[in-house]
Amino acid sequence: MSTLEIKDLQVQVNTEDGPIEILKGVTLTINSGETHAIMGPNGSGKSTLAYSIAGHPRYEVTGGTVTLDGEDVLTMSVDERARAGLFLAMQYPVEVPGVSVSNFLRTAKTAIDGEAPKLRTWVKDVNGALEKMNLDTTFSQRSVNEGFSGGEKKRHEIAQLDLLDPKVAILDETDSGLDIDALKVVSDGVNRFRERDNKGVLLITHYTRILRYIQPDHVHVFVAGKVAESGGPELAEELEANGYDRFLKAVTAG
Amino acid sequence: MSAAAISDALEQVHVESHLHPEPTFDLEAHPVPTGREEVWRFTPLKRLRGLLEDVPSVETLEWKESLPAGVTLTRFSTEDAIALGGTAPFDRLGALAVKNAGGALVLDIPSDTEVDEPVRLLLHGTALDATVWGHLVVRIGTHSKATVVVEHSGSTTYNAFTTVLVGDGAHLDLVHVNDWADDAVHAEQINARVGRDATLRQFEFTLGGDLVRTSTNVDYAGPGGTAELFGLYFADAGQHFEHRLFVDHTAPKTVSNVVYKGALQGEKAHTVWVGNVLIRKVAEGIETYEENRNLILTEGCHADSIPNLEIETGEIAGAGHASAVGRFDDEQLFYLRSRGIEEKEARKLVVRGFFDDLIRKVTIPDLAEKLSGQVEEELKRHVLAELS
Structure with missing residues (x-):
């Protein structure tokens, strides 16, 4: 049983024109076995939430707490957070020229487990994870994300999710830029992860489309740096029908 | 193409290039630089420890060679070595090396020979107090194939002129490893002539030394030749590593591909990469690409990266360059x-x-x-x- 607990999280970025407050007190609890969808318009701070939890240096936490099973996540370094069991599937995965997927995956797995994976089973595991994502096994010889299509990048992220097996996965707009076939492959991958014991998922998305394939237990509407409303899957249906207008108006009025 | 035909071709399309003075063995034609000249402005002349002065020396590096069967290393007089061909020195360092080396060592790989084992020359410096002059010729005959590795190590003040002659249809991999001790000073001019349909692949790995300045100059004795020039350097605090390249497309349908990558770390690590390509009027259908990338690992380092492309004909297959200096x-x-x-x-x-x-x-x-x-x-x- 794992719990990612975000309490009153406040985050700013520092720009040339001074700091800009982006997250204005976010409170969310993700228990294992639960999938939470965060939906919001562009610029609402959804991605900032994801990157702040992962520890990206661009974002400065000015208030609030984030804990994973009671451990203070915010005092951990980026890699410590990953080793503690957090995983962020990025919207724009970064190219690392000259570092092969296979070398990258082995290094990451070794770091997270604290020991090198057994060679015999590892090769099989990697090939299996790639195949499930419709990625050719020669894929592992390519440089990380270099020259990958948008779809390949996303499928590679989910293959990592499969292999690294975190406690909580944060998926930042994993659905963006995917055609329907790729979306199904990626969603199947996420669903396989959810079926494992004690896994939590925080699914960040702009569109309701992916929620047809990955059924959330909880839906949160994110507007202007905080959760504007929380509910069940029916909230996603309302957004599908009416869009974000109601929530945006509420914020402007307030 | 005969030697006369080459010099004809060069004369007919004489190009005024301020970056490359006329090559000549005549020392008088290469005045002592002030440090303000384009080709010298990056080099800390004082740290050359007198290498620009015309002072004879009998000092040598310690040589260990491993010569596979059929490969010979022979001492030639300076005149006989020059008579083998190749481009004369472009600068004073090159001219001084030829003048003061007291003859050349000629590494010969005969024609129609495939040498499987690499030819290895290990050159080790044992003292800093005297200047060492070097003159080397690497010659590979027509349709031969070989790999030659020149490894530098130790402490020295060394200036060498190396002529590389790649016969028609031959393939030469030439590897220079500059892994000097931290106090070594090394200057070298490598002038290569690539034969018709021949390939020269040169690697330079510069990893150690107080100051290393190499200039590689390539031209082509006939159409269809390929020159691939690869380099890797890693400069630490206080080190000055300078790699200058000049590819002179003197024949049609020739190819050049230059890729140098460097990393820098530590206070006052300085690297210089200058990549010049000249496409002469005669050089129709050629293809050239040059690339230099630098990775700055810590504060206080400086990488200069300067590609130059001079084009005398538009009838080419392709020309491009890329240059970048970036941080982690x-x-x-x-x-x-x-x-x-x-x-x-x-x-x-x-x-x-x-x-x-x-x-x-x-x-x-x-x-x-x-x-x-x-x-x-x-x-x-x-x-x-x-x-x-």
Whole structure:
């Protein structure tokens, strides 16, 4: 049983024109076995939430707490957070020229487990994870994300999710830029992860489309740096029908 | 193409290039530089320890050679060595080396010979107090194939002129490893002539020394020749590594591909890369690409990167260049670390990856291994040490 607990999280970025407050007190609890969808318009701070939890240096936490099973996540370094069991599937995965997927995956797995994976089973595991994502096994010889299509990048992220097996996965707009076939492959991958014991998922998305394939237990509407409303899957249906207008108006009025 | 035909071709399309004075063995034609000239402005002349002065010396480096069957290393008089052909020195350093070396060593790979084992020349410097002049000719006959490795080590003040003659249809891999002690000074001019349909693949790995300045100048004795010039350098605090390249497309349908990559770490590490390409009027249908990338690993380093392309004919297959000086990419590090990889390990991966394509091109397994090991050692010295 794992719990990612975000309490009153406040985050700013520092720009040339001074700091800009982006997250204005976010409170969310993700228990294992639960999938939470965060939906919001562009610029609402959804991605900032994801990157702040992962520890990206661009974002400065000015208030609030984030804990994973009671451990203070915010005092951990980026890699410590990953080793503690957090995983962020990025919207724009970064190219690392000259570092092969296979070398990258082995290094990451070794770091997270604290020991090198057994060679015999590892090769099989990697090939299996790639195949499930419709990625050719020669894929592992390519440089990380270099020259990958948008779809390949996303499928590679989910293959990592499969292999690294975190406690909580944060998926930042994993659905963006995917055609329907790729979306199904990626969603199947996420669903396989959810079926494992004690896994939590925080699914960040702009569109309701992916929620047809990955059924959330909880839906949160994110507007202007905080959760504007929380509910069940029916909230996603309302957004599908009416869009974000109601929530945006509420914020402007307030 | 005969020697006369080449010189005709060169004369007919005489190009005024301020970057490349007329090549000549005549020392008088190469005045002592002031340091303000384009070709000298990056080089800290004082740190050349007198290499620009015309002072004879009988000192030599310690030579150990491993010559596979059929390959010979013979002493030639200066005149006889010059008579073998090749372009004369472009600058004073080259002219001084020829004048004062007291003859040349000629490495000969005869025609129609495939040498499987690499030819290895290990040159070791044992003293700093005297200047060592060197004159070397590497000659590979028509339709032969060989790999020649020149490894430099130790402490010295060394200036060499090397002529490389690649026969028609031949393939030469020429590897220079400049792994000097921290106090060594090394200048070298490598003038290569690539025969018709021949291939020269040159590698330069500069990893140690107080000051290393090499200039590689390539031209073509006939159409269809290919020159691939690859380099890797890793400069530490206070080191000055300068690599100058000039590819003179003197014949049609020739190809040049230049890729140099460098990493810098530590206070006042300085690297210079100058890549000049001249496409002469006669050089129709040629293809050229040059690339230099620098990775700045710590504060206080400086990388100069200057590509120049002079085009006398538009009838070419392709010409391009890329040059970049960058720091560690925070996004790359974040990505790797977000997968649990510690910062040290992430930095290692990024640097290894940066050099990976160059090291992969080295086909001698033990050398490739040694080079990646040395890159790792370099990293331990500074970038990783700071983090621990």
